[in-house]
Amino acid sequence: MKEELAICDTCANENCFIKKHLHLEQMKQYVSKKHSFVCKKSQPFIIEGAPLQGLYFICKGKAKTVKTGINGREQIVRLTTNGDTIGFRGFGTSKRYLIGAYALEDTILCNFSNETMMDILKNVPEFTYALMLFYADELNKSENNIRKIAHMNVRERVIDLLLYIHKKFGQNNNGLIEIELSRKEIADFAGTTEEQAIRILSSLKKEDLIKTVGKRIGLLSPSKLQSEIMEHKYF
Template sequence: MNASIDCKSCHNEQCLIKKNCLTEEAIPYLEQKLMVKAKKNQPFILEGAPVHGLYFIYKGKVKVAKTGINGKEQIVRLCQDGEIIGHRGFGVGQFYHISAVAIEDIMLCNFSNEVINNMLQKVPQLSYNMMLFYAEELNRSENKVRKIAQMTVREKVIDAILYMNRKFGQTNNLLNIQLSRKEIADFAGTTDEQVIRVISSLKKEGILIAQGKRLGIVKLDKLKNEIKEHNFFLDS
């Protein structure tokens, strides 16, 4: 569908485009933006597919995944309004190295490879902040590798739940994101069975509650305390 949302009126104040491209030299490129809709569970980036620019989430939640050993999916990011999708393949190759699937009905802003390349050359502030974004992403990836190597299964699951809480928050004592036990396992780097056992244990301890697939944190401080030595707050 054609562009229909003006970047100037966008509600995503932390979006790199909104923050850096509301200048006169950027306007011609903003006018070439496309709006893309995706339904819940619909993929809009396929791993191995040709790169067709960068996506910025206008509204909704997305899981970004990569295929691991024996075809097992590893969820590498959970994203929401204002975040970039597809940057890992941009500028370094012809194909995406990740897949992206809508967790709920979403709307995306898409800038083609040509448009983004031109913007980066013409808008220095965007280029600088994009560089900082990539540096922060690298830091988070390195922290995650370290934590996965050092954490027990229980700690991995707790870390994943705390991450969801920091990123999406809670409403009425339930997390504002609904993931299946398999998706939590794919994000935590463990198995469905282990996730089910850990969640069951945390519920019995009165730390978590569950309503269908949705989880809620009752005793946040206790959950944080279990992984405090791993500096959970580094991966926001």
């Protein structure tokens, strides 16, 4: 039953790198070599500093990737969901993972071994080219994040996060964003402490800009929030 979890042929993730190139005849042999499994909520599937074990793709679910700082403080680097890929950094250049990854909910993952990935990269130029474009895009995002952390204050970074998850995960018909992050995780993303994140959420709530139901957050006025961080969006 485990291997039945994720079949690329019937997968709905059109944005997945594998799925996008599945029409190529050569890809079929590699796809059959992948290994898929379930990672339970809040469990890690990549340990920071552990030896590389290939590339992971999210078939269904959500995950965070983190970097651990000096005093045990974590920085959330990226949030990922269906079709996204994880563990691509350090590929070829490093023997160990430079990030850790945790499931934010029960998540079905697909794993391609180092050897399989190497074969694909060497033999399927379309795939390699697409991955290069992806890297370039990720680098750009990473540079934007540096700027954000340098120039934005905490309130602005929290607002930025809210708009980001709003855009990435969407809002359901109750007006709540389709992801559950703990206050700690919000803080880890915004590069601050849990208390500070809570205070900012509280004031945003008082200002009628957001609403909260348990861990879920809803944006009442995305445009107002957007305008508050507008000055940082020059690009």
